[in-house]
Amino acid sequence: MKNKSVPEIWDAIKRGDWRKPTSGIAPGFAQTNVVILPKEDAFDFLLFCIRNEQPCPIIDVTDPGQTAPPQAGPQADIRYHVPKYRIYRYGELEKEVESIEDIYKDDMVTFLIGCSFTFEEALMQVGIPVRHIEEGRNVPMYITNIETSPAGIFSGPMVVSMRPMTPKQAEEAARITAGFRKAHGAPVHIGDPTKIGIEDIQKVDFGDAPVIKEGEIPVFWACGVTPQMALKKAKPELVITHSPGHMFITSITEEEIRNAHLD
Known part of the structure; x- marks a missing residue:
C-alpha cells in the first residue's frame, strides 16, 4: 500500500482491501481527521476550529452535500474513502461502519482537519523513530486536562497523540514539526504525562x-480526535467522524502542508 498512488489507495479503501490505521501509507501526502455534521451545527464547529487551531487545523471544508473535498480530494468521495467511520447520535457512539452511503444526508458539511501522521515521514527521514509505525500499531492517544476554547455548543478537553523518543530527538522533532502548523505543529507537552492529566x-x-x-x-x-470530545459533550443529533487512526488521505502534498500554502 505504501507505494500506491492516492487514487489507488482510495479505491482499495472503497473495495474494503484496507481497513487498518493509515499511519505510514501514502508518504508525501497529507492525511486528515474527518468531521461531518449537519449544516445547522457547521458554523459553531467552524468557530470552534478557528479558536483551537492547534488541535483542529482546518485543511478543507465542503459545501453542504458536497461529497468531494474541493481542495483535499476533488476526485474523492468522503462517503467511501475513509477506512472506518464512527457514527455519533446525541453525543453517544452508536457504531463503527466502513461506508456512510446510507447515513450521509444532503445538508451535511464535511470538515477535514490536519493530522500528525502528515509529519511522520519528515521525522523518519532524519532518523527519528516513529514507534507505532515500527510496531505496526495505531498511535497512542490520550484525553488530557487541557481545556479547549469553547465556541457555540462545542467545548471539551484536548486529546493528544504520543510518540516516544530520546530528549535529543524530541528537541529535533519539535523543530521539524513546528513547520507543520496545518498538521498540529510543535508538541504541546514533552515529558511527565501527569502534568497534562x-x-x-x-x-x-x-x-x-x-x-x-x-x-x-x-x-x-x-490530536484531531479532540473534536470528538467536543461533539460528545455538545450532543448534536448526528455526527460522522473517522475512527481514530483511520484517516482520510488527501491529494495535498506534505510540502504544501509544511509551507502552509492552504492559508
Whole structure:
C-alpha cells in the first residue's frame, strides 16, 4: 500500500482491501481527521476550529452535500474513502461502519482537519523513530486536562497523540514539526504525562498502548480526535467522524502542508 498512488489507495479503501490505521501509507501526502455534521451545527464547529487551531487545523471544508473535498480530494468521495467511520447520535457512539452511503444526508458539511501522521515521514527521514509505525500499531492517544476554547455548543478537553523518543530527538522533532502548523505543529507537552492529566501512560483512551524504551521520554502533540470530545459533550443529533487512526488521505502534498500554502 505504501507505494500506491492516492487514487489507488482510495479505491482499495472503497473495495474494503484496507481497513487498518493509515499511519505510514501514502508518504508525501497529507492525511486528515474527518468531521461531518449537519449544516445547522457547521458554523459553531467552524468557530470552534478557528479558536483551537492547534488541535483542529482546518485543511478543507465542503459545501453542504458536497461529497468531494474541493481542495483535499476533488476526485474523492468522503462517503467511501475513509477506512472506518464512527457514527455519533446525541453525543453517544452508536457504531463503527466502513461506508456512510446510507447515513450521509444532503445538508451535511464535511470538515477535514490536519493530522500528525502528515509529519511522520519528515521525522523518519532524519532518523527519528516513529514507534507505532515500527510496531505496526495505531498511535497512542490520550484525553488530557487541557481545556479547549469553547465556541457555540462545542467545548471539551484536548486529546493528544504520543510518540516516544530520546530528549535529543524530541528537541529535533519539535523543530521539524513546528513547520507543520496545518498538521498540529510543535508538541504541546514533552515529558511527565501527569502534568497534562495522564496518570498511566500505558492506559490509552484511543489507539494502542505504547512501547517506550529505556532513555526515551513521551512527546505529545495535539490530536484531531479532540473534536470528538467536543461533539460528545455538545450532543448534536448526528455526527460522522473517522475512527481514530483511520484517516482520510488527501491529494495535498506534505510540502504544501509544511509551507502552509492552504492559508
